[in-house]
Amino acid sequence: MSVDYILGLVRTVRDTKDSSEYSTPLDIAREHGWKDLYGKLSPVIRRPVNHKALQALQLHLHNLIRDTFGTHPEAHLACFLLPELEILTEFDRSRIWFPLNPELLDTRDGLAVHIVLERNELVVVMRWGRTVRKSYRISMSGVQEIQQAVVLH
Structure with missing residues (x-):
């Protein structure tokens, strides 16, 4: 590297x-x-996104994370700096994930957030352990729960 x-x-x-x-x-x-x-x-910048759109997506994402995991006993959101979505504009493949239990030996067993920037929208998967997931599509207008995360390129 x-x-x-x-x-x-x-x-x-x-x-x-x-x-x-x-x-x-x-x-x-x-x-x-x-x-x-x-x-x-x-x-x-490999994936240009309007700054206003990116800020709206980020606000919706951060609120979704807080609403979803804010009261979970294993998620200590006060200890986290939630990601700035601007970094996704630099990646060839605009995806990131981060664990909310980084202290675990295998972070696949804990809480996690997976994010994909797709044009001017986000596809987000919230994960509880290895099998429980909820998927969302976030646009400038808000958050919508979806059955399955599908990303088209």
Whole structure:
């Protein structure tokens, strides 16, 4: 795995949810005058999505995660920084997943969220263990539960 590949995974990631400046790696390099890093840290957008649409999707997603897992005794959402969807615009295949029980030896046994960016919508699968799942389609207008997650490319 090359350094360029690894850097590509983090170019739009923000440093903290509590910061008033929400610095990306490029912002930090600019603040310090590290000009030799500008090119390597500049985001490469492979899946452009309107910023307003992305923000609406993210708000719906974060609310869905909180509504679904917020009261679950094994999900400690206060300890998590929920993902910024902007990072999905950098991937060739715009999908991510993350466990809500990262302390488990096998995270497939715990709670998890799978996210796929498909055009201006998200397909989201909430998982409880290895077999229990609920699927959703999220658009700018809201969240809809679906029977099965189908992604068309």
